[in-house]
Amino acid sequence: MDIVYINDLKVDTVIGIFDWERRIRQTVSLDLEMAADIRRGAATDHIDDALDYKSIGKRVIAFIEQSEYQLVETLAEAVATLVLNEFPVPWLKLRLSKPGALRGARDVGVIIERGERPDG
Numbered sequence: 001m002d003i004v005y006i007n008d009l010k011v012d013t014v015i016g017i018f019d020w021e022r023r024i025r026q027t028v029s030l031d032l033e034m035a036a037d038i039r040r041g042a043a044t045d046h047i048d049d050a051l052d053y054k055s056i057g058k059r060v061i062a063f064i065e066q067s068e069y070q071l072v073e074t075l076a077e078a079v080a081t082l083v084l085n086e087f088p089v090p091w092l093k094l095r096l097s098k099p100g101a102l103r104g105a106r107d108v109g110v111i112i113e114r115g116e117r118p119d120g
């Protein structure tokens with residue numbers, strides 16, 4: 001199994017459980033690993049034969065920017081579902097971080113794996 005990835009995709013959004021958090025936008029950071037078979041794209045050297053991380057990234061940014069979830073869990077699940085449903089991705093690992101949310105910690109968040117991991 002090969003991986004196409006996006007690291008530290010920063011997006012501003014409304015997220016959080018507290019009243020003050022509903023009134024501001026905060027930055028979340030997304031790391032996304034997506035199962036892919038990169039051999040076809042490598043052989044043809046054509047984007048049509050590759051999993052286009054730019055189009056996935058732009059779609060994810062647009063989704064997160066308009067979302068207003070309370071929990072990082074809910075946002076992570078929604079992004080995972082979107083990617084699995086809208087792109088040829090059978091499996092993904094997603095890390096959603098909320099920098100500065102806990103004093104003393106660089107960031108907090110969740111890591112999830114969804115979909116069916118291909119063999120090999």
Ligand SMILES: Nc1nc2c(c(=O)[nH]1)N=C([C@H](O)[C@@H](O)CO)CN2
Nearest residue numbers: 015016017018070071072073101102
């Ligand atoms: N498991 C979670 N715990 C907490 C979350 C969350 O989204 N998932 N959120 C908060 C607050 O919004 C916090 O980030 C504000 O600093 C607290 N715990």
